Amino acid sequence: MSMQVILAQALLGLNVGVFYAMLSLGLAVIFGLLNIINFAHGAMYMLGAFIALIGYSLLEQWFGISLQIGFWASLLVAPLIVGILGVTIERFMLKRLYDLDHIYGLLLTFGITLILQGLFANYFNVSGTPYPGQPESLSGVVNLGFMYFPTYRLFAIIFSLVVCFATWYVIEHTKLGSRLRAGVENPDLTQAFGLNVPLMITLTFAFGAGLAGLAGVLAAPIYSVSPLMGADLIIVVFAVVVIGGMGSIMGAILSGLALGLIEGLTKVFYPPAASTVIFFLMVLVLLFRPAGLFGKEK
Amino acid sequence: MQPDQRPEMLKIENLHAWYGESHILHGLDLTLREGEVITLLGRNGSGRTTTLKSILGLVSKRTGSIKIHGTEIINMPTHRIAHVGKLGYCPEERGIFASLNVDENLELPPVVADGGMSVDEIYKMFPNLEERRKSQGSKLSGGEQQMLAIARILRTGANLLLLDEITEGLAPVILKSLDDVIRKLRDRGFTIILVEQNFRFAAPLADRHYVIEHGRVVEQIEAADLEAKKEQLNRHLSV
Numbered sequence: 001m002s003m004q005v006i007l008a009q010a011l012l013g014l015n016v017g018v019f020y021a022m023l024s025l026g027l028a029v030i031f032g033l034l035n036i037i038n039f040a041h042g043a044m045y046m047l048g049a050f051i052a053l054i055g056y057s058l059l060e061q062w063f064g065i066s067l068q069i070g071f072w073a074s075l076l077v078a079p080l081i082v083g084i085l086g087v088t089i090e091r092f093m094l095k096r097l098y099d100l101d102h103i104y105g106l107l108l109t110f111g112i113t114l115i116l117q118g119l120f121a122n123y124f125n126v127s128g129t130p131y132p133g134q135p136e137s138l139s140g141v142v143n144l145g146f147m148y149f150p151t152y153r154l155f156a157i158i159f160s161l162v163v164c165f166a167t168w169y170v171i172e173h174t175k176l177g178s179r180l181r182a183g184v185e186n187p188d189l190t191q192a193f194g195l196n197v198p199l200m201i202t203l204t205f206a207f208g209a210g211l212a213g214l215a216g217v218l219a220a221p222i223y224s225v226s227p228l229m230g231a232d233l234i235i236v237v238f239a240v241v242v243i244g245g246m247g248s249i250m251g252a253i254l255s256g257l258a259l260g261l262i263e264g265l266t267k268v269f270y271p272p273a274a275s276t277v278i279f280f281l282m283v284l285v286l287l288f289r290p291a292g293l294f295g296k297e298k
Numbered sequence: 299m300q301p302d303q304r305p306e307m308l309k310i311e312n313l314h315a316w317y318g319e320s321h322i323l324h325g326l327d328l329t330l331r332e333g334e335v336i337t338l339l340g341r342n343g344s345g346r347t348t349t350l351k352s353i354l355g356l357v358s359k360r361t362g363s364i365k366i367h368g369t370e371i372i373n374m375p376t377h378r379i380a381h382v383g384k385l386g387y388c389p390e391e392r393g394i395f396a397s398l399n400v401d402e403n404l405e406l407p408p409v410v411a412d413g414g415m416s417v418d419e420i421y422k423m424f425p426n427l428e429e430r431r432k433s434q435g436s437k438l439s440g441g442e443q444q445m446l447a448i449a450r451i452l453r454t455g456a457n458l459l460l461l462d463e464i465t466e467g468l469a470p471v472i473l474k475s476l477d478d479v480i481r482k483l484r485d486r487g488f489t490i491i492l493v494e495q496n497f498r499f500a501a502p503l504a505d506r507h508y509v510i511e512h513g514r515v516v517e518q519i520e521a522a523d524l525e526a527k528k529e530q531l532n533r534h535l536s537v
Contacts, residue, residue: 175402179406181395188356191376192356192376192380192389193454194380194407195377195407
């Protein structure tokens with residue numbers, strides 16, 4: 001087996017890995033900072049992709065608005081809309097469940113997922129609709145020496161990595177991040193100091209949801225936009241979060257990338273195991289290091 | 299200026315407070331003037347810490363009246379009280395954030411008023427902390443944590459300090475440093491409420507002592523009358 005094939009498959013794996021990383025990062029931010037297991041994260045990813053699709057090709061047909069929201073604008077608009085949906089969900093629904101066990105939040109967000117999926121399945125083909133708005137400047141391929149790689153996919157990898165590491169930097173190395181971490185550790189005292197913790201919670205949830213929406217827009221030109229695209233991915237992403245360590249920001253990013261790579265390389269060495277290797281690793285991690293590779297034991 | 303002519307900074311009237319179903323404060327009254335240092339004395343469970351938490355809105359329910367600088371805060375959300383009352387809080391368990399380093403802990407509380415101490419001034423006052431600026435909160439000794447807990451509210455410009463059991467579990471040499479710190483703060487004009495078990499530490503620092511029993515003030519003793527009322531005080535505080 002040539003090195004070329006391995007490198008090519010590794011890069012394709014990394015391409016999948018950045019989506020795992022972005023989604024698990026959003027989940028980890030929400031879980032780590034708010035202790036909410038947001039099952040609706042996959043639906044928010046799906047919603048991001050649909051907002052890009054609708055904004056590009058259906059605004060006139062559906063709403064009679066002669067406006068086309070291109071790919072670049074979607075990178076801003078979709079996370080914003082999904083973030084606002086996040087605010088609504090947190091403020092009006094999840095907030096009522098904070099005093100109860102985590103499982104209630106999970107059930108609520110699971111319900112929201114089914115509603116959103118059902119809603120979109122009503123209007124769109126479940127097998128997927130192609131997104132036609134990929135920008136001209138990102139079409140074609142780039143010669144990487146060992147392979148020709150689609151320009152758009154390379155852009156998606158670099159863009160996602162920048163977003164992931166910028167998020168990590170903000171949380172771990174800025175004043176805003178230290179306030180968020182303080183709010184998680186001791187919300188009462190943080191409020192007594194004069195910081196508005198409930199607002200911080202809402203905005204963090206919105207940010208995590210927005211990240212999922214952003215990943216959805218990035219995914220739209222690569223995968224078909226489908227009502228079930230989030231449902232297929234969210235289970236894997238939960239496994240990624242468990243492997244990285246619930247709530248660990250860097251753990252979510254690194255294990256997302258690494259597991260994408262491992263999945264890609266498994267396709268080279270033993271293709272039948274490619275779709276299950278992540279779950280196999282999850283079982284091992286749960287058995288031998290239940291807090292995850294980067295998580296801290298409580 | 300005589301202490302009783304100074305403007306009122308904090309006035310608490312008929313304060314009742316609850317944790318869930320437990321009714322802890324039963325009509326507590328207390329007045330504090332600008333620049334005064336007072337202590338809240340009493341046995342464990344008498345309601346001293348709850349009084350501080352009630353001022354901050356950290357109890358599940360409170361009724362009555364709490365005015366800071368004449369502004370009623372009884373129905374105010376917790377995060378606004380520090381700003382409106384120009385208030386700094388040092389909790390009983392010190393509340394040092396384990397996930398933040400010394401610098402981050404110090405810079406965490408937002409500025410609530412002008413005139414707070416600069417980070418340099420604070421490190422001059424607490425030289426031990428400067429040596430450990432990049433250490434995580436969890437790695438500090440008890441004394442260092444206590445110094446940091448006080449230091450971080452001095453940066454905010456707060457002029458009313460609520461200090462809860464700051465001497466608890468500390469070695470005598472640290473108590474001496476803490477005594478120096480409180481004296482310096484008093485000289486700088488800070489208004490301070492000390493909740494203290496260590497009466498020897500608190501007695502020389504305070505202008506007035508409030509003895510709390512079963513959630514209400516049962517005795518108010520001016521510093522000048524302390525000697526005369528010592529027996530009375532011992533009776534209240536003895537277990």
